[in-house]
Amino acid sequence: MNTPTARPAQADVDRIVAAALAEDAPWGDITSQTLIPEDATAMASIMAREAGIFCGEQVIEAAMRLSDPRITVDFRVRDSDAFDDGAVLAVIEGPARPLLTAERVALNLAQRLSGITAMTGQFVAAVEGTSARIVDTRKTTPGLRVLERHAVRCGGGFNHRFSLSDAVMAKDNHLAVLTRGGTVDLTEALRTAKAQLPHTVHFEVEVDRLDQIEPVLDAGVDTIMLDNFPLADLKAGVRLVAGRALVEASGNVRLDTVTAIARTGVDIISSGALTHSVRALDLGLDISLDIRRDLEPGGTP
Structure with a gap:
């Protein structure tokens, strides 16, 4: 795929990875400290054990660097690149103890992010030829949102x-309170709320019935979300909106349903499955048999 995408801020990546390293080795890695000579160095490869799309450059680099800045990472694929089963994704070299300490954190994050990227790529491919965008939601892993959103972008x-x-994104529970259970006019309540906002703030409203569309549109919203609409109602909703707002489809969005949803003419298809139901890709780290003990520059292995 290799689609350029803005990267998360390095400070955010380092904060997340540092917390993960601290969680995994709060008082040090006693296995490596016990078994591995302090001056041993090693070379390792991150290998793909199934095909997919890669996302994980920053987290792998950060895990290794924060463990020991002497560790180097040579990426053979980049974020958004597709890879085959058995591909070498990165070659890592440096002091063996911190390399082994960082292994699990680097793999855990890269496996999850690559799984999100690969799944997103499947959804994007399924709507090719339509005008619909595949979009994520806030159903992300707490603390990992900045990384998981990047993974979605890497998948297209x-x-x-x-x-x-x-x-502003008014959903059914917001509307129930706003209209006092239906005793307050929906259009007027939304107009009053929207009038409080700066012109730069996007206003989206969720509806779950066709008869809610006109009252919401009359309030001048920017996007209307059609939540859990059957396909026939999605088509009817797109016709009713008639370009007066962006139309987002949400609910029941899966790989086996997304193509038909896209063909209704909606502008946006949001899916929580991209992040909350993803399967981590199977990646592994294999240490080379060439274990070395001389860390001095120019030293002989």
């Missing part, structure tokens, strides 16, 4: 709002 998908602070 797009991001929804990052957090509750980024945009």
